[in-house]
Amino acid sequence: MKYLVTGGAGFIGSHIVDRLLADGQQVRVLDNFSSGKRENLPPGDTVEIIEGDVGDFDTVRKAMEGVDIAFHEAAIASVPDTVRDPLSSARVNYVGTVNVLEAARQAGTKRVMFADSAAVYGDLPELPKREDMPVKPLSPYAIDKLASEDACRVYHHLYGLETVCLRYFNVFGPRQDPSSPYSGVISIFSDALKNGKRPLIFGDGEQTRDFVYVADVVEANIRAATAPDAAGRAINVATGSTITVNDMLKTICKLQGAEFNPEYQPAREGDIRHSYADISSARELLQWQPVVAFEDGLKKLFES
Numbered sequence: 001m002k003y004l005v006t007g008g009a010g011f012i013g014s015h016i017v018d019r020l021l022a023d024g025q026q027v028r029v030l031d032n033f034s035s036g037k038r039e040n041l042p043p044g045d046t047v048e049i050i051e052g053d054v055g056d057f058d059t060v061r062k063a064m065e066g067v068d069i070a071f072h073e074a075a076i077a078s079v080p081d082t083v084r085d086p087l088s089s090a091r092v093n094y095v096g097t098v099n100v101l102e103a104a105r106q107a108g109t110k111r112v113m114f115a116d117s118a119a120v121y122g123d124l125p126e127l128p129k130r131e132d133m134p135v136k137p138l139s140p141y142a143i144d145k146l147a148s149e150d151a152c153r154v155y156h157h158l159y160g161l162e163t164v165c166l167r168y169f170n171v172f173g174p175r176q177d178p179s180s181p182y183s184g185v186i187s188i189f190s191d192a193l194k195n196g197k198r199p200l201i202f203g204d205g206e207q208t209r210d211f212v213y214v215a216d217v218v219e220a221n222i223r224a225a226t227a228p229d230a231a232g233r234a235i236n237v238a239t240g241s242t243i244t245v246n247d248m249l250k251t252i253c254k255l256q257g258a259e260f261n262p263e264y265q266p267a268r269e270g271d272i273r274h275s276y277a278d279i280s281s282a283r284e285l286l287q288w289q290p291v292v293a294f295e296d297g298l299k300k301l302f303e304s
Contacts, residue, residue: 002026004067004109006054006100007074008047009036011175011184012115012168015218016071017047023222030054030063031074040175054096057103064103069225072100073115079141083269086140093144094151101155101163111162112152113224116234118169118210118275120146128278131167131234138272149234162231164224166217169238169277172297173214174304186211189249190302193258203267205246210238210276213297216290223286230285238277239290248294255298 003020007013008029013036020027021042028048029041041047052059054074064070075093076082082089097114104112121129122136137143152163176187192199220237224230243251246262253260282288292300 001068004070013073014040060099064107082141089140097148116165156232165234169210213292236277242276
């Protein structure tokens, strides 16, 4: 079988590529390398690489030719960036998804896994977040992810294209670039401590997150590609547990032998106060659950 990974040189996408190669699959990557890195991909001709933008339909159509299964990971993943430039967000994060879906329909691709986001839930107070709850997007990023979900459902029901929307919560692990605005907070904190700087916390640090290790996210994607009852669904990918940003930083400080001495700044526009997931659907539909504990994931990250 042939697989396409959009954003395959990025953080999560490159780990999916590695897993597919380890499973002996043929892999094609579409990436414009705006945030992804070539060094995240194996050397040589192990992977077919198409350099291009998901916002351009002709490029996506060519990348989809002959593809059986697609993992759509390409996105502008920084919420603040989408707040500053909502038009670019819409072009990449929504139109890019429609381009992938339409190209898959035309190519006869069997299934598309869409890198969705917990951002669609917004700041409604009910916890944990379930897939059948109301949604309240607070940023252009969240709007585009929610609109992309709807597009996935329409393509499934109208055209028979199998789509699975995986609502990622806070993914962390190796290859998150701390110098990039797209990076996760764990990688940024770790880099600050290594360089003798005080980590910046936006808000009071008591906001909560559900951090899930990247290898668990990859496993969810692989299972979603074949799970018979997952098509047409949105599914949380998380741990079902929560930690405050302050406690998360304290754990990082402990592992790195550093003092807990953050610098607090005002909360950022569009950020969500509290978030953690109900992962019952992932257990039921994907036969999946996370296996890497938070502190163990941090150790793996720091050893990489």
